[in-house]
Each structure stands twice: as C-alpha cells, then as structure tokens.
Amino acid sequence: MSSVFLSHNNIFSAYGPDSVSAIAQIKEGVSSLQLVEDSYLLEGPFYSSRISDDLLNEKFERLRPTENYTRLEKILIASLSDTLEKADLEIDDRVGLIVSTTKGNIDVLEKHSVFPEKRAYLAQLGKKIKEFFQFQNDAIILSNACVSGVLALAVAKRLISQKTYDNVLVVGGDLVTKFIMSGFNAFQALSPEPCRPYCKTRSGINIGEVGSSVLVTADTRQMAREAVKIMGEASCNDANHISGPSRTGEGLFRSVQAALEQSGLSIESIDYISAHGTATLFNDEMEAIAFNRANLQKTPLNSLKGYFGHTLGASGLLETLIGMHSLQKNMLFASKGFQELGVSRPLNIIKDTTSKPLRTFIKTASGFGGCNTAAIFQSAKP
Incomplete structure (x- = not known):
C-alpha cells in the first residue's frame, strides 16, 4: 500500500x-x-x-x-x-x-x-x-x-x-x-x-x-517542507451520552490503541500529543484517563484552544496543520493558559514553547454523541 x-x-x-x-x-x-x-x-x-x-x-x-x-x-x-x-x-x-x-x-x-x-x-x-x-x-x-x-x-x-x-x-x-x-x-x-x-x-x-x-x-x-505521512488512524464511538464523554475514556482509549496498532509504532516513538483539550471539566478529565490507560501520561502534550478557541468541526484539521509545522520547526508549542494540573491523572503538559528534535505526533479529538478519533503523523523529511 x-x-x-x-x-x-x-x-x-x-x-x-x-x-x-x-x-x-x-x-x-x-x-x-x-x-x-x-x-x-x-x-x-x-x-x-x-x-x-x-x-x-x-x-x-x-x-x-x-x-x-x-x-x-x-x-x-x-x-x-x-x-x-x-x-x-x-x-x-x-x-x-x-x-x-x-x-x-x-x-x-x-x-x-x-x-x-x-x-x-x-x-x-x-x-x-x-x-x-x-x-x-x-x-x-x-x-x-x-x-x-x-x-x-x-x-x-x-x-x-x-x-x-x-x-x-x-x-x-x-x-x-x-x-x-x-x-x-x-x-x-x-x-x-x-x-x-x-x-x-x-x-x-x-x-x-x-x-x-x-x-x-x-x-x-x-511534498511541502512541512509534509507528514499519515501512519495510522482510527475512530470509536463510546455511546455514552449525547454531550457528555465517557467517564472511563473508553472511546478515545480504543481510538489511540487502534491508531498505534495500524501505524506499527511504539508509544516511545510518539514525540508529543496534540490533544483536544477544550478546558471543560468533563472533557479534560476524560482525556487524562484515556491517555493514562494508553500509557501516554509521560508524553509531552498540548492543547491549542488557548490560541484559537474551540473551532468545532475545523479544530482537528487546524491543530493537525499546526502539528505539521511543529515537526518541521522541531518546536513544541506551549499549551497556553495552563498553570496547575486540574485533572485526576498525571499528564505532561507543555508549559513553555521549547525547541526539540521531533518526528512523530498523535492528534486526538472527541465530540458530542460519543465520537472519538486519533491519527498519527510522521515527518516526511528524510
């Protein structure tokens, strides 16, 4: 293929x-x-x-x-x-x-x-x-x-x-x-x-x-300079509630697992997570649970909502494009507005924009109706 x-x-x-x-x-x-x-x-x-x-x-x-x-x-x-x-x-x-x-x-x-x-x-x-x-x-x-x-x-x-x-x-x-x-x-x-x-x-x-x-x-x-390869992608609906996410993070957890399996990559090869991060109590807590279940709690993570707000159906595409440029520039962008962790599970939130060699990131998204999606991207540069 x-x-x-x-x-x-x-x-x-x-x-x-x-x-x-x-x-x-x-x-x-x-x-x-x-x-x-x-x-x-x-x-x-x-x-x-x-x-x-x-x-x-x-x-x-x-x-x-x-x-x-x-x-x-x-x-x-x-x-x-x-x-x-x-x-x-x-x-x-x-x-x-x-x-x-x-x-x-x-x-x-x-x-x-x-x-x-x-x-x-x-x-x-x-x-x-x-x-x-x-x-x-x-x-x-x-x-x-x-x-x-x-x-x-x-x-x-x-x-x-x-x-x-x-x-x-x-x-x-x-x-x-x-x-x-x-x-x-x-x-x-x-x-x-x-x-x-x-x-x-x-x-x-x-x-x-x-x-x-x-x-x-x-x-x-x-190929543009910031081009990336789609390594794996998956979606899962948790069927929990019309607007409330699963309390166990089941749909997002399964999406991440399936995307990783399709990509053939290990957790250790993921350089950072571009998360959904809406700043609502239930969404952020659900993501923290799902990422911990996937053993990604130590992986650097950001949400870009502090820069653009929540752009709804465009947010996942927008944040993926920023991820492409992040890899190209070898730069982890800070999760703007974050001060002190407010979820029940540990997460490695990116507090300051930092230069670091990058090759691979995972983008996740969750939405009303229980929908969850994860996709893994890798730099196309040699």
Missing part, C-alpha cells in the same frame, strides 16, 4: 490569511482570543477568536467572485484557494473534495440573513465550494461534531489508499454564531475568560472561527 501524505496547507484565521501568520504568533505565545461585546450573539461579554471582516473581504475580493457567498463559504474558499495555488494542481476526475464542519451555514437561519434557508443544508455548502473551484466530483461533507476535521483526513487517506482518488483537498471551517453561542451557554460550558485546558482553575471553552485546508496525496512530487 502506498504512503499517503498531508502537504500544502493554509490556515485562514484571526491571526492572518495564511499558516505562516498563525505559526509565527503561536511561537511568540500570542493568543487570538479577544474580549467581545456583542449582545446579539450573547447577552454579556465573552472571549472569542473571530476573523475580521476587513481581512476576509480583502482576501475574497481578490478571487473575483461572480455571485454572493455566505461568510463561511468565503472563509473556506479563501483558505482553499491558497492551498490550491501552492499545490498548482490540475483539478480532474481523480481529485476529491472533503468539507469538514459541525454546523455549516447555520447563520442563514437567523432573521437578518439575506440568503434562502436552503443554504443551511450541508449539501448546498459543498455544492458552492465545488462550483467555485470547478471540482469534477461532488464534495463529501463530513459533519461528525468536533472530530470532523481529523476524521476528514482519515477518510481522505482511505479514499486514496483505495484508489478512488489520487489527490483529495480537505477544507474545514465553522463560525461564531448566535446558535453556537446560545447552545454552549445553555450547557454552562462557556468560560468568562481565556480558556485554560487541563488547568485546575479552568472554567470552560471559548468559541473561535477559522478556515483550514490541506492537500492529501500519495504523490511524492507534491
């Missing part, structure tokens, strides 16, 4: 229009979370990471759109256009498209929207992205709560391994909307301050928005 790689990529975020902007700010320990006062979205002030209209409009207008697009569609198109430009890839019938999102164009259902309600259907979102870039194949929409981004990479790898496609473009995104904010507020899961994953004084999540994209390919001529 031929190897499958992640290569050219883009992170379109509050940090700027590309991956370089995001990595530079993370390296310096700068968070994109800002205090927001918007009574339409939430009654009181809240911390969030949001892409500015000026940044989005400046980028999108350069692409010379011929029709009106929703905010999310603009973000996805802005990110994917950059990745395609880097790849210089001819879009033919051997190129696939996967869109990963949790809620898609949910904002078009709000009363002020100028778009028809049917635009909220995920199939419509995929159709708009397909038509803008003139993909020959229909978009695959992957919407499985907060594991969507990592799962999309796993599906892309499988499609290439099965010879369905030679190349797959994966693009993911979600928005900060009234629906999302009111939902998490109803769960009492929103933090009134910047989130602190795994910290004893953590009090919940912040919501962020981003557009991320990557070329998944078996073509070794398409």
Whole structure:
C-alpha cells in the first residue's frame, strides 16, 4: 500500500490569511482570543477568536467572485484557494473534495440573513465550494461534531489508499454564531475568560472561527517542507451520552490503541500529543484517563484552544496543520493558559514553547454523541 501524505496547507484565521501568520504568533505565545461585546450573539461579554471582516473581504475580493457567498463559504474558499495555488494542481476526475464542519451555514437561519434557508443544508455548502473551484466530483461533507476535521483526513487517506482518488483537498471551517453561542451557554460550558485546558482553575471553552485546508496525496512530487505521512488512524464511538464523554475514556482509549496498532509504532516513538483539550471539566478529565490507560501520561502534550478557541468541526484539521509545522520547526508549542494540573491523572503538559528534535505526533479529538478519533503523523523529511 502506498504512503499517503498531508502537504500544502493554509490556515485562514484571526491571526492572518495564511499558516505562516498563525505559526509565527503561536511561537511568540500570542493568543487570538479577544474580549467581545456583542449582545446579539450573547447577552454579556465573552472571549472569542473571530476573523475580521476587513481581512476576509480583502482576501475574497481578490478571487473575483461572480455571485454572493455566505461568510463561511468565503472563509473556506479563501483558505482553499491558497492551498490550491501552492499545490498548482490540475483539478480532474481523480481529485476529491472533503468539507469538514459541525454546523455549516447555520447563520442563514437567523432573521437578518439575506440568503434562502436552503443554504443551511450541508449539501448546498459543498455544492458552492465545488462550483467555485470547478471540482469534477461532488464534495463529501463530513459533519461528525468536533472530530470532523481529523476524521476528514482519515477518510481522505482511505479514499486514496483505495484508489478512488489520487489527490483529495480537505477544507474545514465553522463560525461564531448566535446558535453556537446560545447552545454552549445553555450547557454552562462557556468560560468568562481565556480558556485554560487541563488547568485546575479552568472554567470552560471559548468559541473561535477559522478556515483550514490541506492537500492529501500519495504523490511524492507534491511534498511541502512541512509534509507528514499519515501512519495510522482510527475512530470509536463510546455511546455514552449525547454531550457528555465517557467517564472511563473508553472511546478515545480504543481510538489511540487502534491508531498505534495500524501505524506499527511504539508509544516511545510518539514525540508529543496534540490533544483536544477544550478546558471543560468533563472533557479534560476524560482525556487524562484515556491517555493514562494508553500509557501516554509521560508524553509531552498540548492543547491549542488557548490560541484559537474551540473551532468545532475545523479544530482537528487546524491543530493537525499546526502539528505539521511543529515537526518541521522541531518546536513544541506551549499549551497556553495552563498553570496547575486540574485533572485526576498525571499528564505532561507543555508549559513553555521549547525547541526539540521531533518526528512523530498523535492528534486526538472527541465530540458530542460519543465520537472519538486519533491519527498519527510522521515527518516526511528524510
């Protein structure tokens, strides 16, 4: 079976229009979370990471759109256009498209929207992205709560391994909307301050928005400097609760075990864990239990939510791309906001951004409905 790689990529975020902007700010320990006062979205002030209209409009207008697009569609198109430009890839019938999102164009259902309600259907979102870039194949929409981004990479790898496609473009995104904010507020899961994953004084999540994209390919001529090989991937649903994770970490534990088995790698070969780390009491505790059961408690671990907030269905893809750049730069990025361990099991939280030879990392994600995913990536450089 031929190897499958992640290569050219883009992170379109509050940090700027590309991956370089995001990595530079993370390296310096700068968070994109800002205090927001918007009574339409939430009654009181809240911390969030949001892409500015000026940044989005400046980028999108350069692409010379011929029709009106929703905010999310603009973000996805802005990110994917950059990745395609880097790849210089001819879009033919051997190129696939996967869109990963949790809620898609949910904002078009709000009363002020100028778009028809049917635009909220995920199939419509995929159709708009397909038509803008003139993909020959229909978009695959992957919407499985907060594991969507990592799962999309796993599906892309499988499609290439099965010879369905030679190349797959994966693009993911979600928005900060009234629906999302009111939902998490109803769960009492929103933090009134910047989130602190795994910290004893953590009090919940912040919501962020981003557009991320990557070329998944078996073509070794398409290797970016930060390219990584997908070594193993697995998913498991713990069927515990519609919103609450398993108290034993069963689904995540099994996902990690299966991904390691598929990769053929030992625990000792994992240089760090890019964890989900939402900063909610139950999620962080579940992960601590699962990682200890997998004997990964000594492996350096970070959560990137302190930089971007929780970007929902895009988070796993976004954090994988940052992991690629982390390996390329041989740099462990700090888990921003962490002060004192606040889970019942030991974890090796990365407190300071540190230079260290790196080759392999594992990315995990967990979400509503009991879904859990793990994927292992290894640097493609010699």
